[in-house]
Amino acid sequence: MEENCLERLENWFEGYVGPFLETDAEGQKNILLKVEHTRRVCRMMDLLTAGESLSSPDRRLAGAVALLHDVGRFPQYRRWRTFRDSCSDNHARLAVEVIRRERLLHGLPREERLLIEEAVRFHNLLSIPPRIKSPTELFLRLIRDADKLDIWRVFLDLFALPRHERASAALLGLPERATVSGACLAELARGRIVRLERVQCVNDYKLLLISWCYDLNFTTSYRLLREFDYLASLAAELPDDTDVRAAIDSAREYVAARACPTSP
Structure with missing residues (x-):
C-alpha cells in the first residue's frame, strides 16, 4: 500500500465520525469511546508491526486494517444504541458494508482490497477460521492483537471512573x-x-x-x-x-x- 492511500483513509475517518457525534450527551460519550479506541488501535498496530519488523508497505496495510476494523460500530450504535452484537448486528460485517458503500478501497490492487476486507470481517471471531490463508492470516492476527492491546486500556480506564460517568454501552448492561x-x-x-x-x-x-x-x-x-x-x-x-x-x-x-x- 502506498503512503498516500493510508493518509486518504485517515482523512476520511476523521470526516466520517463527525456526524455520529451529533447526538445526546450519552451518545457522544459512547461514540467518542470508539473514536479514541480506533486511534489507539492504530498506534498499537504501529508498535506491533515495528516490533515484528514488517516492511513499510505491509505496515501501511496493517494500519488500514486497524483504522477500519471498527467503523461498523458507529452505524451500529446510531441504530441500536448498543455495542453488543448479539442485540444488534455483527459490527465487523457492518464495517465491511461501510468500506464498500464508501468505496474506501477503490483503486487498490484486488489482493489488497480482499486482504483488508477479510481481516476486518473476521477480526472479532472467537478464533481464526481455518480457511483463512497467508498473507491474510498475518494481518488478521495483527489486528486481533492490536485490538486487544487497546481494549484492555479502554476497560481499565472505565473501571477507574464512577459508574455514572462510564460510557454506558461499553459494559453491555452487565x-x-x-x-x-x-x-x-x-x-x-x-x-x-x-x-x-x-x-x-x-x-x-x-x-x-x-x-x-x-x-x-x-x-x-x-x-x-x-x-x-x-x-x-x-x-x-x-x-x-x-x-x-x-x-x-x-x-x-x-x-x-x-x-x-x-x-x-
Whole structure:
C-alpha cells in the first residue's frame, strides 16, 4: 500500500465520525469511546508491526486494517444504541458494508482490497477460521492483537471512573456483583478464553479480559502486554480470592514466558 492511500483513509475517518457525534450527551460519550479506541488501535498496530519488523508497505496495510476494523460500530450504535452484537448486528460485517458503500478501497490492487476486507470481517471471531490463508492470516492476527492491546486500556480506564460517568454501552448492561461466576473462573484457570455467553456480571467480564492473554499471536504483543501491566491492574479489580489469584498468577506466568522467549 502506498503512503498516500493510508493518509486518504485517515482523512476520511476523521470526516466520517463527525456526524455520529451529533447526538445526546450519552451518545457522544459512547461514540467518542470508539473514536479514541480506533486511534489507539492504530498506534498499537504501529508498535506491533515495528516490533515484528514488517516492511513499510505491509505496515501501511496493517494500519488500514486497524483504522477500519471498527467503523461498523458507529452505524451500529446510531441504530441500536448498543455495542453488543448479539442485540444488534455483527459490527465487523457492518464495517465491511461501510468500506464498500464508501468505496474506501477503490483503486487498490484486488489482493489488497480482499486482504483488508477479510481481516476486518473476521477480526472479532472467537478464533481464526481455518480457511483463512497467508498473507491474510498475518494481518488478521495483527489486528486481533492490536485490538486487544487497546481494549484492555479502554476497560481499565472505565473501571477507574464512577459508574455514572462510564460510557454506558461499553459494559453491555452487565450488573455489578462482588463475586465471579464459577464457570468463568474455571475457564480462565484452564488457560481458555472465557466465552461472552458465560459472562453474568462485570467481574466475569474482567476474567474474560484476562483470558485474552491466551489468544495473542506475537512476541511483541506479549511484551507490550507485560510492559503495560494490564493483567495486574485487572487483578486489582477482582475479589481477593485464592482461586481467582491462582488463575491470574498462571495467566501472568504465561505472558512472562512468551514476552521473553528462551533462545533455541
